[in-house]
Amino acid sequence: MRTHFTLAALVLRLHGARLLPFEEAPHVHELVASLSHAARTAAPRLYSIRRSRPNAFSVGTRREAAIVLTTGAIRGLEEDAMAALLAHELAHIAQGHTPRATAVAVITTVIERAAGGLRRRAARAGLPPRDTATPRADGLKTASLRRLIARLHGLGTPARREFAADRFAARLLGDAEGLTGLLARLKERQGTADISALVD
8 A cells, every 4th residue: 555655656746746735725625525525535635736738637545545636627627627527536536446547657657758858868969869750750659659658548547447437426426417518528628638647
């Protein structure tokens, strides 16, 4: 269990997450406390990362968990949408989905950061990307990396777990149809996932 939370701390550090003080988002803290009580699980710590797209992810274990919210979610979501987002992440925590997702998150984050570091060093040295002769080839290489990251995320949180989290969240909120609509709208606002944002 301690190993999983150590991995969670690594994920938080890699993404530059910081603790979200109560006074900065009291409504979010109150929602988490209420939903955690309903889910019969310990309230997770709340963190924030600087991203414009509204999103969230959870790491850790059922006993020691954290939910990370983007600044776009904190500032831009109405209460019903925030409740849907938090309920979904709490569902992952309550159902024990987060330990595996956390381990996979470490792997995907390290891969993405390493690839980005190599590209930056090559650019500073004035070198073309390795085995890349054309902009089209460079684009294909980037697309391949994104597909790899997406597949790894799928291993961390398979579709069946996403569906299970949705069902659990619907019970928490007491509105399955409303939850489905809210989550669908959130996906639209998120747009194309940024692999550095650890989108679930």
